[in-house]
Amino acid sequence: MADIQVSPGWKELADSINKQKGVVVILGAPDTGKTTLAFCLARELQLRGCKVAMIYADVGQCAFGPPATLGLSVLGKLETVPTMRHDSPGPVFLEEIKIHSMYFVGCTSPMGHLLQTTVGLKKLVETAEGEGAEIVVIDTSGFVEGGAAWELKFQKIELVNARHIVALQRRQELEVILSVHEHRTCRTVHRLKIYEAIKLKSYEQRRAYRRQKFLEYFQNATLKNLPLKEVRLINPVNILPIEGYINLYKRLLVGLNDDENFTLGLGIIEDTGPKELRLLTPVEALQKVKIVRFGAIRLDENWYDSRVKLPSIHLLKLPPITLRKT
Ligand SMILES: Nc1ncnc2c1ncn2[C@@H]1O[C@H](COP(=O)(O)OP(=O)(O)OP(=O)(O)O)[C@@H](O)[C@H]1O
Ligand SMILES: [Mg+2]
Structure with missing residues (x-):
């Protein structure tokens, strides 16, 4: 030292x-x-x-x-x-x-x-x-x-x-x-x-x-379900329904934010259903999460980050769809 x-x-x-x-x-x-x-x-x-x-x-x-x-x-x-x-x-x-x-x-x-x-x-x-x-x-x-x-x-x-x-x-x-x-x-x-x-x-070295x-941050993370009706998802440029597009969102890093938009912790999207997001996260108090902010990076299985660009809705020629809260 x-x-x-x-x-x-x-x-x-x-x-x-x-x-x-x-x-x-x-x-x-x-x-x-x-x-x-x-x-x-x-x-x-x-x-x-x-x-x-x-x-x-x-x-x-x-x-x-x-x-x-x-x-x-x-x-x-x-x-x-x-x-x-x-x-x-x-x-x-x-x-x-x-x-x-x-x-x-x-x-x-x-x-x-x-x-x-x-x-x-x-x-x-x-x-x-x-x-x-x-x-x-x-x-x-x-x-x-x-x-x-x-x-x-x-x-x-x-x-x-x-x-x-x-x-x-x-x-x-x-x-x-x-x-x-x-x-x-x-x-x-x-x-x-x-x-x-x-x-x-x-x-x-910087990447490592x-x-x-x-790796340290997620070492005690577990898979948890976050009910979509409890939260707002923010992904302003690329508002795509998650349903049907899970591959685009898989392993995406998200911020789990409270009502004041401070970050309680991070999550990684593992899967999604019509009513929930399945996340890997160390955050226990998921009931405090009010906003899920989508990141611009994905973490691979070895915990290396890479930048993602989700295709915009215009490129996919889809009608604009806001995420459903059911
Ligand atoms: N005053 C110092 N005395 C001894 N070693 C130093 C000193 N300042 C920096 N170092 C060494 O240089 C390394 C880089 O320093 P530091 O991380 O503080 O730089 P930085 O500008 O914050 O780098 P980064 O651009 O990655 O943020 C440190 O790990 C430390 O080993
Ligand atoms: Mg520094």
Whole structure:
């Protein structure tokens, strides 16, 4: 187990955030140490007596919680805060971190899911603040290149009204995102050096990390029936009757959401009948599920995810049919 190298800027960063509390957004390209810094910063702030919450806003390489979701943890007493370990393929923690709330985005990449990612983040920040968090540390994804990434980061920063923007850069790759906020009195931009010895993860390692996270999440899952009359199914672009099209939906990942559209847990569609969905899920309290949000990925028998595109109703030349609640 390698030690975390605390760079000189980290303590000053914690001091600055402690003086002006609020939302902290950590930005960086892939493998720049965002998650490591997020946990170290949370700990430093707790040592200074602050009430801290953490949000993972990375649907692929999430620090805690299953992929395809965003998650919030309101940190308790200092001794219960997880310590980071250095195991490949991704961050692991010595103790299980307690998830307060989750939001299902439906995909393991923000591409094509920018709105879901932004709305979910806002809902989680509001929840954290409602729980009395003075500081909310947000660990973001490494999606920083190109127009869509710029817009996503910009809108997220605006929506959560980030007080601090922390940038981990190899060279100048974040400058185009940072420069907008540079001289604004409502935000402070902090530039930090990255830990030079970070090894870049390959596509396969990232995929294997997600697989591991899904595997862990579903390890105690059982097959359960969810009565359709109790829930609303949300699949806005491709409203197809499940009946007769089960092959399209088989092994599809779904978010099992409560009345406020927070995610109680995930499920995998195994089968369907006219009156029920048969799901593999670890969620026990299915009576709390009010909304089933269809995802854009399927999990195969080996727990690898792949993106699915359900054919649109127009392509199938079917009359529009809304799902029956019988
Ligand atoms: N300050 C540090 N000291 C020692 N090791 C570090 C440090 N920062 C990062 N690392 C190492 O680099 C690896 C990647 O770091 P981390 O997961 O924090 O990066 P990331 O930017 O969150 O990556 P991703 O893009 O996958 O989200 C970690 O597993 C850790 O081993
Ligand atoms: Mg990370």
